[in-house]
Amino acid sequence: MLLCRGCSGHLYAVCTTERAGGNAASQWEVDHEVPALCPLSGLLPLTGTAAAVHDLPGADEVLWPPD
Numbered sequence: 528m529l530l531c532r533g534c535s536g537h538l539y540a541v542c543t544t545e546r547a548g549g550n551a552a553s554q555w556e557v558d559h560e561v562p563a564l565c566p567l568s569g570l571l572p573l574t575g576t577a578a579a580v581h582d583l584p585g586a587d588e589v590l591w592p593p594d
Contacts, residue, residue, distance in 0.1 A: 529580065530591040531559065533567030538590070540580050552576050555583055557590070 529538040537560045544553045557580060558572035559565065570589050577583045581593055 529557065531563075531565060531567060531571075532589055532591055534559075534563050534565035536561065536563045536565065538571075542580070553578060555580055557583070557586075 529540055530536070531538055538557050539560050540555060540557045542553050542555050544551050554574075554576055556572050556574050565571075567589055570585055573583055573585055573589050575583045575585075577586075580586065581590060
C-alpha cells in the first residue's frame with residue numbers, strides 16, 4: 528500500500544513495462560486514489576521511469592518508505 532507523506536491518503540501506482548533490445552523500462556504514474564486537499568498536490572502525479580516505484584525521482588518527498 529502506498530501512502531502520501533503530505534496527507535496520509537492512499538495512492539495508486541500504474542506501471543507499464545516496455546522491452547526493447549533486451550532492456551526493460553518501467554514507466555510509472557502515482558497519484559491520489561481519491562482527489563484530496565494535500566500540501567504535496569503540486570508534486571503529483573509522480574511520473575517517470577524507474578525499476579521500482581520508490582526509485583522514482585521525488586518519491587522520497589511524496590511516498591512513505593516501504594514497510
